[in-house]
Amino acid sequence: ANTDGKTEQPLATRRYPEFFYISGGLAWSPDGGRIAAGAGSFEQNHHQLDLVAVAVNGGETKRLSTQKWHEVAGLAWLKDSALLFAASDERNGVRQLWHLSTASGAAQRITNDVSDYRGLSLTADGGAFVTTQVAQHSDIWTSVPAASEGQSKQLTSGKYDGFYGLDWTPQGQIVYGSTTSGKPHIWITDADGKNQRELNEDSESSPSVSPDGRYVLFASSKEDAVHICRMDIDGRNLTQLTQGSGELWQSWTPDGRWIVYASIGANRNTLWKIPADGGSAPVQITEQIATKPVVSPDGKLIACVYRANHSSPWQIAVIPFQGGAPIKIFDHIPNAYLQTFRWTPDGRALSYIATRDGVSNIWRQDLGGSAPQQLTNFAGDQIFSFAWSRNARQLALARGEISTDVVLVKSLR
Structure with a gap:
C-alpha cells in the first residue's frame, strides 16, 4: 500500500494450512526489494517456523534459515543483508537474540541468558539496536x-x-x-x-x-x-x-x-x-x-x-x-x-x-x-x-x- 494507505494489494499469500507468522514482525531488506517474515504450516508442525524472504516484485518466497524456530518475536535486516531476530529454538524456551547469515542460512546466538527478548529496532546507520528484555x-x-x-x-x-x-x-x-x-x-x-x-x-x-x-x-x-x-x-x-x-x-x-x-x-x-x-x-x-x-x-x-x-x-x-x-x-x-x-x-x-x-x-x-x-x-x-x-x-x-x-x-x- 502507499503511505496514505491507498492502492492496497496482496504481496504474497499462503493458503491454509500454510501461514505467515505476522505476530513475529516483518522487516524490509536494505534495498527495499524483500520482506523478512516467519512462516509455517499446520500440516507439519505449527510450533516450528521458517524465516523467509518475500520478494516485493512478484511475491516469490525464499527460505532464509536452515534452522527451524518455535517462536519469532522481532526481525531487523542489517545493511550487509544479515538478519537480526529474537526467537526461541525450542518449545517453551526463552526468546534469545540471533544473527543470521542470509547467504549461508546459518544462525548464531548473540545472547545466552534466562531473559526473554521481544522486538528489534535498528538505528539509521545500523550500528546499534534496541530491544525489550523481559524478566x-x-x-x-x-x-x-x-x-x-x-x-x-x-x-x-x-x-x-x-x-x-x-x-x-x-x-x-x-x-x-x-x-x-x-x-x-x-x-x-x-x-x-x-x-x-x-x-x-x-x-x-x-x-x-x-x-x-x-x-x-x-x-x-x-x-x-x-x-x-x-x-x-x-x-x-x-x-x-x-x-x-x-x-x-x-x-x-x-x-x-x-x-x-x-x-x-x-x-x-x-x-x-x-x-x-x-x-x-x-x-x-x-x-x-x-x-x-x-x-x-x-x-x-x-x-x-x-x-x-x-x-x-x-x-x-x-x-x-x-x-x-x-x-x-x-x-x-x-x-x-x-x-x-x-x-x-x-x-x-x-x-x-x-x-x-x-x-x-x-x-x-x-x-x-x-x-x-x-x-x-x-x-x-x-x-x-x-x-x-x-x-x-x-x-x-x-x-x-x-x-x-x-x-x-x-x-x-
Missing part, C-alpha cells in the same frame, strides 16, 4: 477462596514454576511444570512445599492428573510435532498417546475413561477424544474451531476457547460433551485465547484469571449469566495458572511478576 519469575502458592494475600502460602521459588500448568492429585500433592533443572519438566510437591522432585526428565508441560491419581498427562514436543503423553504418577512408564499432526490441552473425563484434547495441526483447532489407554482411533467432537477443552465435573459439558469462523473473535464457550453448537458463550471473559479457566468444583460456574492494573485474581462466572464474582483478594503479582484441589477447599496458583526493560545493544559492525 519473569513464577512460584507455586496455595490459597483458599476469599483469603487475603497474608493467608496464602508460597511453596516454591523458581523462574517458571507452574507457568506451564499445574494440577492436584487426589492425595493432595501438586504436579506442576518447572524449569528448575534447566528445561521444562514435570515436578511434584507436597501441599506444604516439601518433597519437591522431578518426575521424568522427558516430561515437559501442561500436566493433568487422572481422577484416580495414577497417571499424569502432559504435552511433549520431543518428536516433530506436539503430542499428548502419559506417565505413572511416579514418573515411570512414559507412553505417547496421540499420533496426529499436533495435539495438546488435554483434559480427563471425571470417570477417567476418556481424554479430551485439541488438535492444533491440519485439523485447524478442533476438539477430539481418545480412550485413556490410547488404544483406539481418535473421535472428533467438534467441527467448529475450538481449543483448550476442560471437561465439567459431571462429564456432560466441555468449556473451551471457541470462534465461530476464522474472522470471529475468540470467546469462552460451553458445549455438550457429544459436540454441537455452544449452549453458552461468555464474551466478557478477558483474553479468551490466552485465558486459563477451570470449572468450579460444584460444576455450576467457570473460574478464570482477571488482571487489573498488573494484579491478578481468580473470578467466578456462573453459567446462569449472573455478574462475575471475585474469589481471591491478592494485592500484587500476576497469576499465570491455577487449579482447584480435589476436595474443593484450596487453590494452587502460579504467581509472580513480569518486568520489562528497553536495552540498547551497540558495536554491531
